Amino acid sequence: MTDSAASPAPLRRLGLTGSIGAGKSTVAALLRARGLTVLDADAQARLVTEEPETLEQIEAAFPGTVKGGVLDRPALSAVAFADPARLAGLNAIVHPRVRERMTALEQQAAQAGAQWTVQDIPLLFEGGLEANMDAVLVVDAPLELRVARVMERSPFSREEVLARDARQTPAAEKRQKADFVIENGGTVEDLETQVDAALEALGIG
Template structure:
């Protein structure tokens, strides 16, 4: 369904991308972009949203002491918001609608540029019940120990920190049941790239370039 020029939003096809912490979503995002697909990153938009004065004001009101000098203290917010499911829901209620609005605006821009498919990288895609918004969902997964090693190697998080974050997400077996296709990121980059190319072909994903 390649094309150029303007197309209606009802013509665009949406590919969801998700995976648990350390699964390798960022790598798949890079590979998709290298193949010419437009990929919108929910985490990137969340970082931008949490730098906006209005958002910061609401966060500080809900979680006093987490905004200092007009800047979000992300560590303090994580400690305050992720210690209890209800407090997490409060934070999500502040941030998520703004992220979705930004993603919708970016999607509209891609539609105007003539994109046929748009991918959205959303870590909590299934947890937030957004799977129905996509024509297909790619899940990136890897064994827990592999994921833990990856995250520890790239961040200052401890094993306990990573396990706590992983526990707040939907278990991998449930995600696999919901996903259209699962990419097994338990090998090298070539192994992952081959799987992704096969998945895109099976899904009929077409793009410019």
């Protein structure tokens, strides 16, 4: 006699990414509002860099960036982002721990009955993680608009924003690799329409 209970469908992953200032966080909020579980890699990275073991490794690699048991994020950014080799070293410390946390959260979502999770990962393509996704959604906006958004919310100069943008996969390349591109240069209503269309195409919701 066979078990009549059907096996649960495997959890599927929707990768969410975009260049700096594109508005990825806004799209993530819209996806959450539609009932999707959004796993935020940046949020997990912040938690990872509060762990004593991680801080110890960061201080060893970047002396003077941990003060009183707390990470001096501006100081770390200043040294790590100035040198691709040192940035790679920082990523080697942080990224494996972030992936562990994301995997644990994904398992929790599956146990709660989720069919999809949204993997909100700024460096999705840079990390070669698109291969692990069932679909990828890229948020994009014109460069000057993206620069203006970042300068409004942070102390970065225009040159600093452009330098950070240049270290990422070019927006045009992200668009080519995406399954869906969300254009975030207009109204919130327009953004919602595009998000809903992508979810409908994926059979979500």
